[in-house]
Amino acid sequence: MGNKDYSVGQLMELGACTNCQACADICPAVSAAGDGELSAPFRMKGLKEILKGRTGLFRRILKKQGLSEEAWKHFSDTAFRCTLCGNCQGVCPVGIHLKELWLSLRQDLVHSGFYPKKINRIKENLEGNYNVFGEDNEERADWVEDMADEPEDGYIREKAGVVYFTGCTAAYFPIAQKIPMALAEVMDVSGVDFTLLGEEEWCCGFPMLGAGLMDIFQEFRDHNLRAVKEKGAREMVFACPSCYQMWREYYRPEGIHLFHASQFLIRLVKEGKVPLKELDMTVTYHDPCDLGRGARVYEEPRELIRALPGVKLMELPLNRQDCRCCGGGGNLEMVDAKLTAEIAKAKIDEILSTGAQAVVTSCQQCVRTMITFVKRNRISLEVLDITQLVHRALKR
Numbered sequence: 001m002g003n004k005d006y007s008v009g010q011l012m013e014l015g016a017c018t019n020c021q022a023c024a025d026i027c028p029a030v031s032a033a034g035d036g037e038l039s040a041p042f043r044m045k046g047l048k049e050i051l052k053g054r055t056g057l058f059r060r061i062l063k064k065q066g067l068s069e070e071a072w073k074h075f076s077d078t079a080f081r082c083t084l085c086g087n088c089q090g091v092c093p094v095g096i097h098l099k100e101l102w103l104s105l106r107q108d109l110v111h112s113g114f115y116p117k118k119i120n121r122i123k124e125n126l127e128g129n130y131n132v133f134g135e136d137n138e139e140r141a142d143w144v145e146d147m148a149d150e151p152e153d154g155y156i157r158e159k160a161g162v163v164y165f166t167g168c169t170a171a172y173f174p175i176a177q178k179i180p181m182a183l184a185e186v187m188d189v190s191g192v193d194f195t196l197l198g199e200e201e202w203c204c205g206f207p208m209l210g211a212g213l214m215d216i217f218q219e220f221r222d223h224n225l226r227a228v229k230e231k232g233a234r235e236m237v238f239a240c241p242s243c244y245q246m247w248r249e250y251y252r253p254e255g256i257h258l259f260h261a262s263q264f265l266i267r268l269v270k271e272g273k274v275p276l277k278e279l280d281m282t283v284t285y286h287d288p289c290d291l292g293r294g295a296r297v298y299e300e301p302r303e304l305i306r307a308l309p310g311v312k313l314m315e316l317p318l319n320r321q322d323c324r325c326c327g328g329g330g331n332l333e334m335v336d337a338k339l340t341a342e343i344a345k346a347k348i349d350e351i352l353s354t355g356a357q358a359v360v361t362s363c364q365q366c367v368r369t370m371i372t373f374v375k376r377n378r379i380s381l382e383v384l385d386i387t388q389l390v391h392r393a394l395k396r
């Protein structure tokens with residue numbers, strides 16, 4: 001436990017906050033919960049107290065013992081009620097790296113023993129089964145069996161030029177399984193030499209990042225890198241922006257190019273490899289936090305949507321770097337499902353204001369969160385991943 005969870009740069013940045021409240025004004029958690037204690041300035045104030053309470057000199061002179069157990073618990077609760085959307089970081093005029101700070105804070109809270117107990121379950125699932133849901137990892141690619149044209153090899157090949165890393169949500173959640181089915185079929189029809197890793201795919205590590213469990217990440221990283229290298233692949237494709245982010249920032253594999261599905265598919269379309277038919281649809285696009293603000297991938301998904309014959313794109317009022325989170329990030333649903341639903345409501349209201357028939361996004365977690373809200377509330381709105389939209393336009 002301790003201040004070692006923060007870099008020197010992070011500790012210095014804490015003193016730079018001018019308390020302008022710009023981050024609080026745009027925070028989806030603050031506005032959905034109506035609770036200023038979920039804001040970045042409140043969290044930084046609490047963090048400063050924790051850090052000071054641990055500093056020997058400060059403690060000796062003022063006889064400070066740091067926060068009481070109750071205050072720790074309350075502080076931890078507010079720290080985990082955040083979607084890690086990074087919107088606060090994007091608007092901070094003094095450039096404080098708030099999202100990274102929240103990740104370090106969660107790591108600190110886990111080391112200090114003050115964290116939502118559901119995180120213990122995540123850890124057990126990951127350590128026991130290599131996926132965040134505790135499912136049998138041998139079944140990771142079982143969704144292939146539900147495809148209309150199930151390939152004999154189950155898309156698991158000894159060697160291939162491209163590895164499609166599916167991620168836990170797409171592998172196990174029935175709603176999200178339509179995404180890998182769509183992407184695999186589009187790649188197949190387009191003649192891409194690709195493989196899945198099957199049971200050799202372990203969680204990418206993103207849930208560990210959000211749960212303050214990065215101490216167990218190394219084994220997963222080593223395993224996944226080895227599994228990809230054994231396939232001899234030179235490219236990897238991800239439909240999940242969180243897996244893509246982990247591989248870009250924490251794996252950095254040498255000699256392997258990493259693509260989000262939207263980038264991979266627009267390349268295939270431009271090369272004339274995807275046979276397309278006309279659709280008649282008006283859609284809007286939701287930028288997933290980890291793909292947009294996280295990886296700055298804003299244009300390729302839009303280019304891809306516009307490249308589909310008969311599809312008209314209408315922008316959301318808040319788009320690109322200003323796009324609001326759907327509520328599904330940061331493991332928030334695990335600690336406060338009601339708050340996730342409140343944030344999703346604001347998102348769906350904004351989408352409905354465009355009059356579009358469907359919302360398209362590029363993330364299995366966004367799809368899952370928005371579909372759950374729309375179904376529960378019987379709202380007439382189609383929610384599609386961009387891979388599903390391309391699949392719908394596929395000429396067979």
Ligand code: SF4
Pocket residue numbers: 023026027028029030038039040081082083084085086087088089098099102
């Ligand atoms: S990451 Fe998003 S939810 Fe969390 S404090 Fe920042 S703006 Fe709010």
Ligand code: SF4
Pocket residue numbers: 016017018019020021022023024040041091092093094095096
């Ligand atoms: S936007 Fe930056 S400077 Fe303003 S209150 Fe938030 S963290 Fe502090």
